[in-house]
Amino acid sequence: MGPVRLEAITWERLGDTLADRLLDLKPGDGSPWPRIAFDGAPPARPGDLAQRVSDALRVRGRPSLVVAAEGFLRPASVRLEHGHRDLDSYYDGWLDTGALWREVFGPLEPGGDGRVLPDLWDPVTDRATRSPYVHLPPGGLLLLHGPLLLRHWFPFDLTVHVLLSPGALRRRTPEPEHWTLPAFERYEAETDPGAVADVLIRADDPRHPAWNG
Secondary structure (H helix, E strand, O other), X not given: OOOOOOEEOOHHHHHHHHHHHHOOOOOOOOOOOOEEEEEOOHHHOHHHHHHHHHHHHHHXXXXXXXXXXXXXXXXXXXXXXXOOOOHHHHHHOOEOHXXXXXXXXXXXXXXXXXXXXXXXXXXXXXXXXXXXXXXXXXXXXXXXXXXXXXXXXXXXXEEEEEEOOHHHHHHHOOXXXXXXXXXXXXXXXXXXXXXXXXXXXXXXXXXXXXXXX
C-alpha cells in the first residue's frame, strides 16, 4: 500500500461524514439498494460504526438495515469440525457465505424484492434465530459488518475497513481469542484490506480515529 493521508476525526463526525457520502451512492449494477461493508476484526468494533452511520442516515430520512456477519456463521458442528482453534476453518469456513448470498444479497439485486433476513444463526445458543424478514424499501442501504469481509466477492458498492495495528489488535483481543490473530495477519497479506477499501479508518486510539476516504 502506498502513502495514505489520514485525517483525525471524532467518531460522531465520522458517522455523519459517512452518512452524507452514502446519500449520493449509486449501485454500479443498477440495484436500488446500496450495499456497504464495514470490515474489521472484532476488537475494531465495525458494528458500532455501522450502527452510528445507520442512526445518522435515519436523521437524514434514509432507511438502512444493519446486518452482522456473525448472524450468518455456520452451526458449531460445521465450524468446529476440525477443533475449536482450527485457523483454516476460522479463515475459510466459519461464515456461511451461501446463506448471505441467498438471504441478504440476492433480495437486493436488480429485480429483487428487498425482503432480507437480518440473521440466521445464533452462535451463542447454536440455534436458528427465527428472526422475521425485513423489507428494505428501494433506496434503503444495507450496512453489513464483520471480519474478513473483503476477501469474498460480495457485491459491495462501498467498503469501509476499520484498521488496528498488530499491537493494538493483540492488546484488545481477549487472551482466549489470541489464536485467531494469525488469521488477520494472513488477511493483511492476502487481501490488504487497508489498500482495497474505499474508506480506511485507523482506530488504534479508540477515542480519536483517523480516516482516509
